[in-house]
Amino acid sequence: MxxxxxxxxxxxxxxxxxxxxxxxxxxxxxxxxxxxxxxxxxxxxxxxxxxxxxxxxxxxxxxxxxxxxxxxxxxxxxxxxxxxxxxxxxxxxxxxxxxxxxxxxxxxxxxxxxxxxxxxxxxxxxxxxxxxxxxxxxxxxxxxxxxxxxxxxxxxxxxxxxxxxxxxxxxxxxxxxxxxxxxxxxxxxxxxxxxxxxxxxxxxxxxxxxxxxxxxxxxxxxxxxxxxxxxxxAARPARIRFLLPADVPAGRLPLSLRAAAEGRRVEIRTHQLQQDLGELLRWARESDVELEALDARSASLEEAxxxxxxxxxxxxxxxxxxxx
Incomplete structure (x- = not known):
């Protein structure tokens, strides 16, 4: 058998x-x-x-x-x-x-x-x-x-x-x-x-x-x-990182982005990278805010x-x- x-x-x-x-x-x-x-x-x-x-x-x-x-x-x-x-x-x-x-x-x-x-x-x-x-x-x-x-x-x-x-x-x-x-x-x-x-x-x-x-x-x-x-x-969130101008508080960011901030540094973790990045860029353009050191990337195997x-x-x- x-x-x-x-x-x-x-x-x-x-x-x-x-x-x-x-x-x-x-x-x-x-x-x-x-x-x-x-x-x-x-x-x-x-x-x-x-x-x-x-x-x-x-x-x-x-x-x-x-x-x-x-x-x-x-x-x-x-x-x-x-x-x-x-x-x-x-x-x-x-x-x-x-x-x-x-x-x-x-x-x-x-x-x-x-x-x-x-x-x-x-x-x-x-x-x-x-x-x-x-x-x-x-x-x-x-x-x-x-x-x-x-x-x-x-x-x-x-x-x-x-x-x-x-x-x-x-x-x-x-x-x-x-x-x-x-x-x-x-x-x-x-x-x-x-x-x-x-x-x-x-x-x-x-x-x-x-x-x-x-x-x-x-x-x-x-x-x-x-x-x-x-x-x-793919099971892990992508991330968006950037620096806000010193005179722009993180509280002005759209609440839907669920951003975490430490001083000027902001990080957004998301499972919908394209949608949230687009929303962030629209907000920045409409608010006349320049996002310094902007970096958006999908999750990596190293992060997992x-x-x-x-x-x-x-x-x-x-x-x-x-x-x-």
């Missing part, structure tokens, strides 16, 4: 998720709960970003997905299998890029790849793997002579050796310069377009906004909000992240936006 999973109730013809997590928990010795009942799924050919502050539970979650530990509760399925009890089935179909690889320092780049290829079913040719990550011209260099960014590229090359169906990327662009980061984003996008399912953790919010089809933000072991980047940011990081996980219920 097929192992039970939340996708069994999906309509006929719906492809099951490649990664399926249901009420997952991980508690360490001493009673500390790092992962506290989270649920999410990732479809084939999708990039899913798992975000959170240090200690939020991201790494503990990814280790469970990789089958490195048995969950304390709940279930996790990767390619329809329990990655812990059926590791021998799952592992050949998965690529893993850890935060830090740890290579033999005296081997060359090519020797390192060939060594790992000997343990990988259907491994790519060494040259192909290195060209993918931009290390083709560094194949003869010893690992100890590589920069930090080049070592991250080598980590990625090894994760891609077996042409994985599922790719776990833990902080993949840490240590890379701007060009290297963009090259990695382009490669990850190409892998997704080719059908590879990608789950990544990152502290670079721009990276998540650029790459992720969907994301989840964790805090204290729970998922606080999830959805597409646009859905997560910082808002969640700043509050206690017990402050309110989990917010789920557009989750499949």
């Amino acid at each position: 097929t192992e039970s999973s939340s996708w069994l109730n999906e309509p006929p013809g719906t492809e099951p998720p490649v990664i399926d997590v249901d009420a997952l928990r991980r508690t360490y010795a001493g009673g500390f709960t790092a992962v506290n009942g989270i649920s999410f799924s990732v479809a084939r050919g999708e990039i899913f970003a798992l975000l959170g502050t240090n200690g939020a539970g991201k790494t503990s979650t990814v280790e469970l997905l990789e089958g490195l530990s048995r969950p304390s509760g709940g279930t996790v399925r990767v390619l329809g299998n329990d990655p812990y009890t059926r590791r021998a089935v799952v592992r050949p179909r998965v690529g893993v890029m850890l935060q830090e690889g740890g290579f033999p320092s005296d081997l060359t780049v090519a020797e390192t790849v060939r060594m790992c290829a000997g343990c990988t079913s259907g491994a790519r040719p060494t040259g192909e793997a290195l060209e993918l990550v931009g290390l083709g011209k560094r194949s003869g260099v010893r690992v100890k002579q590589l920069s930090g960014g080049e070592k991250r590229r080598l980590d990625l090359a090894l994760a891609l050796l077996g042409r994985p169906e599922v790719l776990f990327l833990d902080e993949p662009t840490t240590g890379l310069d701007a060009e290297g980061r963009r090259d990695t984003w382009e490669l990850v996008g190409q892998l997704r377009d080719g059908g590879t399912t990608v789950l990544l953790t990152t502290h670079y919010l721009e990276e998540a906004e650029t790459l992720a089809d969907r994301l989840a933000i964790m805090h204290q072991g729970r998922i606080e909000v999830s959805g597409t980047p646009a859905e997560v940011t 992240f910082l808002e969640i990081a700043a509050r206690s996980a017990s402050a309110g219920p989990v917010e789920t936006v557009g989750v499949r």
Whole structure:
């Protein structure tokens, strides 16, 4: 009988998720709960970003997905299998890029790849793997002579050796310069377009906004909000900021704008940016008031992240936006 999973109730013809997590928990010795009942799924050919502050539970979650530990509760399925009890089935179909690889320092780049290829079913040719990550011209260099960014590229090359169906990327662009980061984003996008399912953790919010089809933000072991980047940011208010002339009190502003003022500084938070900005500009024109340092912008993923990081996980219920 097929192992039970939340996708069994999906309509006929719906492809099951490649990664399926249901009420997952991980508690360490001493009673500390790092992962506290989270649920999410990732479809084939999708990039899913798992975000959170240090200690939020991201790494503990990814280790469970990789089958490195048995969950304390709940279930996790990767390619329809329990990655812990059926590791021998799952592992050949998965690529893993850890935060830090740890290579033999005296081997060359090519020797390192060939060594790992000997343990990988259907491994790519060494040259192909290195060209993918931009290390083709560094194949003869010893690992100890590589920069930090080049070592991250080598980590990625090894994760891609077996042409994985599922790719776990833990902080993949840490240590890379701007060009290297963009090259990695382009490669990850190409892998997704080719059908590879990608789950990544990152502290670079721009990276998540650029790459992720969907994301989840964790805090204290729970998922606080999830959805597409646009859905997560749209759920938060835009803001308008400006300075009033010294002789114009904030009390003259239209009451409908719900402005908050501190001296000359005024901030308006709104879910109808265009309408409220238009009303503000009409008032300023009709009142012959010049608004200095006027700045209007939609909410950003960074604002959503910082808002969640700043509050206690017990402050309110989990917010789920557009989750499949």
